[in-house]
Amino acid sequence: MKVTYLGHASLGIEANGKHIIVDPFISANELAKHINIDTLKADYILLTHAHQDHVLDVEAIAWRTGAKIICNAEMSYYYGNKGLNVVGMNTGGKAEFDGILIKSTIAFHSSSFSDGTYGGNPNGYVLEANEKRIYIAGDTSLTYEMKLIPETIGKLDLAVFPVGDHFTMGFEDACLASDFVQCDKVLGYHFDTFPPIKIDHENAKSFFSSKGKELILLEIGKSMEV
Numbered sequence: 001m002k003v004t005y006l007g008h009a010s011l012g013i014e015a016n017g018k019h020i021i022v023d024p025f026i027s028a029n030e031l032a033k034h035i036n037i038d039t040l041k042a043d044y045i046l047l048t049h050a051h052q053d054h055v056l057d058v059e060a061i062a063w064r065t066g067a068k069i070i071c072n073a074e075m076s077y078y079y080g081n082k083g084l085n086v087v088g089m090n091t092g093g094k095a096e097f098d099g100i101l102i103k104s105t106i107a108f109h110s111s112s113f114s115d116g117t118y119g120g121n122p123n124g125y126v127l128e129a130n131e132k133r134i135y136i137a138g139d140t141s142l143t144y145e146m147k148l149i150p151e152t153i154g155k156l157d158l159a160v161f162p163v164g165d166h167f168t169m170g171f172e173d174a175c176l177a178s179d180f181v182q183c184d185k186v187l188g189y190h191f192d193t194f195p196p197i198k199i200d201h202e203n204a205k206s207f208f209s210s211k212g213k214e215l216i217l218l219e220i221g222k223s224m225e226v
Contacts, residue, residue, distance in 0.1 A: 001132050001226045005218035007032030008193045009054055015129035016099045018043040023054035024061055032220050042067035048138030049111035050075055050119025074120030091121055101128040107140035126153050132226050136160045142173040146180035156183040158226045162190035164197030171204040175211055184213040
């Protein structure tokens with residue numbers, strides 16, 4: 001799988017010849033001005049929760065590409081009522097899309113649309129394709145339930161954790177979370193976009209290194225292979 005960082009908590013994932021965009025908040029992100037949402041490929045849009053900094057560009061991308069939106073049940077009703085193509089899931093469930101297995105996991109956060117509509121329970125996801133697994137935690141605090149992921153799903157090849165603190169866990173808790181999910185390779189996201197979540201990159205990476213782990217902080221638009 002190929003993972004591209006699109007800024008904030010937005011990711012582009014390529015697997016089995018398909019393109020998945022996770023939590024598209026791009027057009028209003030000053031740090032991601034060089035990313036043009038009108039050129040992004042999308043077969044699926046995967047959403048962790050309904051906050052504006054995760055769903056801002058959903059409708060524009062979905063209408064242009066015809067992408068199927070994968071999200072929790074309440075969000076699927078919201079987008080389905082707009083005529084978009086949706087698949088509603090819920091915590092603990094799994095489904096397969098073009099050979100990509102997606103399992104919905106627990107995340108501790110809140111979730112509502114900008115118009116005040118309830119956005120259902122927030123979630124993380126484990127994506128599995130070509131014998132590789134990526135855990136995308138979504139916006140969450142550190143939670144003991146993360147320990148269940150390697151026990152019930154299996155070995156992870158990459159964990160994606162928020163590291164910006166303030167609204168989610170910070171890099172210190174993300175490092176402990178990597179113990180819980182038994183994955184020492186971590187891609188950090190949800191940092192630097194707004195003043196409260198700006199971090200010292202070298203300090204964060206050094207903290208992980210001191211624990212024998214790797215924290216990857218990709219430049220926006222850059223990619224990595226899993």
